[in-house]
Amino acid sequence: MKLEVISRPQLDANAINRFLEAEGMNWRHTAGATPAEELVELAGRICYMSFGKRQSPKTNAEYIANLVEMGHESVLEHVCWTFVLVGVSRAFTHQLVRHRVGFAFSQLSQQYHDETDAEFIEPAYLSQYPTARAAWLDAMQVSKASYRKILDSLAEMENKHKAQIDKREIRRAIKSVARSVLPNATESKIVVTANARALRYFLRVRGTIPGDLEMREIAAAMLTAVSADAPALFADFSIDHWPDGPVIIFRGKNQAESNSLG
Numbered sequence: 001m002k003l004e005v006i007s008r009p010q011l012d013a014n015a016i017n018r019f020l021e022a023e024g025m026n027w028r029h030t031a032g033a034t035p036a037e038e039l040v041e042l043a044g045r046i047c048y049m050s051f052g053k054r055q056s057p058k059t060n061a062e063y064i065a066n067l068v069e070m071g072h073e074s075v076l077e078h079v080c081w082t083f084v085l086v087g088v089s090r091a092f093t094h095q096l097v098r099h100r101v102g103f104a105f106s107q108l109s110q111q112y113h114d115e116t117d118a119e120f121i122e123p124a125y126l127s128q129y130p131t132a133r134a135a136w137l138d139a140m141q142v143s144k145a146s147y148r149k150i151l152d153s154l155a156e157m158e159n160k161h162k163a164q165i166d167k168r169e170i171r172r173a174i175k176s177v178a179r180s181v182l183p184n185a186t187e188s189k190i191v192v193t194a195n196a197r198a199l200r201y202f203l204r205v206r207g208t209i210p211g212d213l214e215m216r217e218i219a220a221a222m223l224t225a226v227s228a229d230a231p232a233l234f235a236d237f238s239i240d241h242w243p244d245g246p247v248i249i250f251r252g253k254n255q256a257e258s259n260s261l262g
């Protein structure tokens with residue numbers, strides 16, 4: 001699995017200063033606060049216009065911790081990251097795309113992309129069980145061979161239907177038939193955009209599941225990436241290590257909910 005952050009939060013300091021000047025307000029910044037952290041603080045402060053004399057002595061991290069504690073989490077939605085994930089299984093991406101709120105996805109299409117050379121992501125623990133692994137490897141091979149055979153056998157569909165159906169759609173239909181034999185282990189690539197609030201929820205419910213190492217590894221990689229950009233937004237999360245791999249520990253509110261799912 002490889003995760004890259006391809007887009008991260010940034011601020012336009014000049015535009016912010018123009019806004020503050022027009023409002024006659026002065027904002028005391030916390031030294032070292034990151035663009036993501038400042039964006040959340042700014043959005044929160046605009047709700048109450050708590051600048052200048054109305055600004056409390058709280059640091060940026062304290063201000064954000066207070067927002068989260070109060071449940072005023074919509075301000076966290078202004079901050080987004082975009083990741084590209086490669087070397088992940090379709091089993092994982094199917095679970096990922098169930099997250100409907102605050103996420104956007106763009107995934108490699110099996111209807112357009114030829115999967116003849118697709119890789120398969122070996123599930124965790126299989127390497128310790130040779131008999132199971134041999135059965136798994138056989139199944140992958142059969143699936144790949146069947147995929148190719150179906151594509152080749154259906155190639156004639158293109159000529160047969162070209163008068164009635166657009167060529168592109170015939171090809172889509174052929175690949176749709178062929179892809180139906182590909183397993184959940186098939187490697188996929190997916191672009192994921194998520195805001196900080198949605199990510200916090202995702203990390204809580206997905207980063208703690210004992211029997212899903214692939215999910216835990218990806219959740220931990222996401223947390224590592226976003227924590228580097230915005231430590232204050234994820235201060236109540238940390239990564240621990242179980243014998244098989246990473247696990248996310250959440251110490252904030254709703255701890256019971258996350259533990260019961262885990």
Ligand SMILES: Cc1cc2nc3c(=O)[nH]c(=O)nc-3n(C[C@H](O)[C@H](O)[C@H](O)COP(=O)(O)OP(=O)(O)OC[C@H]3O[C@@H](n4cnc5c(N)ncnc54)[C@H](O)[C@@H]3O)c2cc1C
Nearest residue numbers: 095097098099100101102103198201205206209260261262
């Ligand atoms: C341990 C575990 C086991 C699971 N097992 C299964 C399973 O066996 N079968 C299965 O199908 N799925 C399963 N899921 C997936 C799960 O049901 C969710 O689809 C997935 O986790 C996304 O969560 P969500 O809907 O809360 O997230 P999102 O869609 O991102 O929603 C975030 C939050 O917004 C609110 N929300 C979103 N949509 C609505 C709505 N329409 N109405 C009201 N409130 C809304 C809710 O508060 C929700 O929690 C499992 C998930 C976990 C973590």
